[in-house]
Amino acid sequence: xxxxxxxxxxLAATDARAECPTTPDDPTCxxxxxxxxxxxxxxxxxxxxxxxxxxxGIEAIWLAWSDNSQAFGPSQxxxxxxxxxxRGEDAGTLVMYRTGxxxxxxxxxxxxxxxxxxxxxxxxxxxxxxxxxxxxxxxxGLYVLHRRGVILDLEVTGVLPFHDADQLGGVTxxxxxxxxxx
Numbered sequence: 001x002x003x004x005x006x007x008x009x010x011l012a013a014t015d016a017r018a019e020c021p022t023t024p025d026d027p028t029c030x031x032x033x034x035x036x037x038x039x040x041x042x043x044x045x046x047x048x049x050x051x052x053x054x055x056x057g058i059e060a061i062w063l064a065w066s067d068n069s070q071a072f073g074p075s076q077x078x079x080x081x082x083x084x085x086x087r088g089e090d091a092g093t094l095v096m097y098r099t100g101x102x103x104x105x106x107x108x109x110x111x112x113x114x115x116x117x118x119x120x121x122x123x124x125x126x127x128x129x130x131x132x133x134x135x136x137x138x139x140x141g142l143y144v145l146h147r148r149g150v151i152l153d154l155e156v157t158g159v160l161p162f163h164d165a166d167q168l169g170g171v172t173x174x175x176x177x178x179x180x181x182x
Contacts, residue, residue: 029068029110032148034180037061039151043084043174045125045159049167051091057084061178066146068110076115076146077103078178082123091129096172098123102141102153115143119155125168133168135161151178 039059046052064078083097100121109115120138139157146153153176161168 031065031067031069033063033065034061034148035063037064037078037151037178037180039080039082039176039178041082041084041174041176043086043172045086045094045096045170045172047159047168047170051088053086053088053091053094055084055086055094057082057096059083059176059178061151064151064178066112066148068108070108073107074103074117075106075109076117076143077101078151092127094125094127096123096125098135098137100137102155104143112147113143113145115146117141117143117153119157121157125159125161130164130168133161133163135159135168137172139172149180152176153178 039061040056041059042056044052044054059080059082062079062081066076068075079101081099083095086094086096088094098121100119100123102117102119104115104117106115117140118138119141120136122136124132124134126132137157137159139155141153141155144152144154155176156171156173159168159170159172
């Protein structure tokens with residue numbers, strides 16, 4: 001009897017729908033875009049060889065958007081440029097700069113928190129010991145909060161330098177806070 005009841009419940013269950021309606025009344029569901037969002041971040045860079053670097057920097061968000069709808073493409077994302085200064089124990093100062101994008105995995109997240117995204121960038125790093133090295137990176141992140149006035153995100157990427165990859169290749173992570181001036 002319990003087996004029949006379980007099968008009946010499973011067959012009768014409907015899909016959970018958490019999508020935004022076509023005419024959004026909820027601010028989370030209203031599409032928006034913003035330009036030139038200033039951002040501050042703290043992070044670390046851990047190359048395969050040598051010490052780990054800690055520091056932070058600033059970021060310019062050229063375009064950020066949120067569109068929780070069935071429209072084609074990711075619901076949240078941004079295009080950005082960053083520059084950061086990191087210090088390593090017995091390794092001096094390292095400057096890292098990059099330009100790239102973040103795009104959400106989901107098309108209609110219908111929420112403004114805990115939204116996973118993919119990130120990719122092209123950039124460079126400079127230190128007295130290594131000189132300038134160009135790199136690409138890619139990774140994943142989480143928009144802890146993604147609202148028009150404020151964005152808080154956590155990101156982890158793998159760095160692949162074009163030269164000395166066996167030494168300088170590694171992982172970066174960062175916690176960033178963006179805010180809208182208007």
